[in-house]
Amino acid sequence: MDPLKPLPDAPSVAGISLSGKTPYVISADENRALCATIGVAPAEDGSAHPIYFYIATQIGMGMTVAELCKTCDFDVEDGPMITSTKVGFSQPLMTEVLYQVTGEILGLIRKLSRKLGVMDMLEYELRLSLPDGTAVLKTTNVWVLPRRHLS
Template identity: 35%
Template sequence: MNRPMTLDDLERLVGVEFPVGEFTIEGYEHWLTTDAIDSPPLPAGVAHPMYAYYAALGGMGLTLDELFAMVGSSAADGPMFGEAALEFREAMRVGETYRVEGGITGAARKTGKRAGVFDIVSFELRVVDSSGTVAAVSTNSFIFPRRTA
């Protein structure tokens, strides 16, 4: 069981950098993904634009479980997506490997009438190709219920 996260703990998360990771868009995974998300046909070799997200989250250098633990939560607590922003700078390619860098950019505690106490944690991830060009930027926020906060 995770130790309850105090407001100070939460605010100290802002600025924490994730380990640098990498992500390869494997052909078979791309096929399965585009099938699962009902993608329309794409030009040969071009990755679905959602790989700006999938590569960012998949290659961010820590797992979602580790991210949830970092903010004092776990998958069993039912964390939910809040907002997501994608910036597409370069077309991503199937078969390419991308470096992923970034970290936590925001954290706030809120109280809702129905939801009770919950935390919103935001993080930015940059997806960088082999030439050093940022191909995409993915900014996301998760909502963490704090039933015991």
């Protein structure tokens, strides 16, 4: 890639909805199994391990990761890499409770990286709420989509 040549535009995907159609429930059994992989005991008050902020939003959003990549004109087999995550909790996550996921793609920005060549930075926001609309958490993930064929 000639560094002086302008990069082709990234696909225009900002604003595309990631809202899920099916509520997500954190199973108490699965929470127990997840805690076992970390070597910790599950909470006795019915709260779920907080890492379910990531799992619940990722599974409950309206697309799989492969479909999200495809929306960005990217093949999941080309190796998307998560680079950062932030989350703000309004309340703890509980097992056996229905959660609804809403969200959208915030942006897809094309960059030239010394290490990866041409790549797109995909940023999307997901929110988890109770069925009555009460906010539970908001999370933002950033992924790198390496565009090796453009490098």
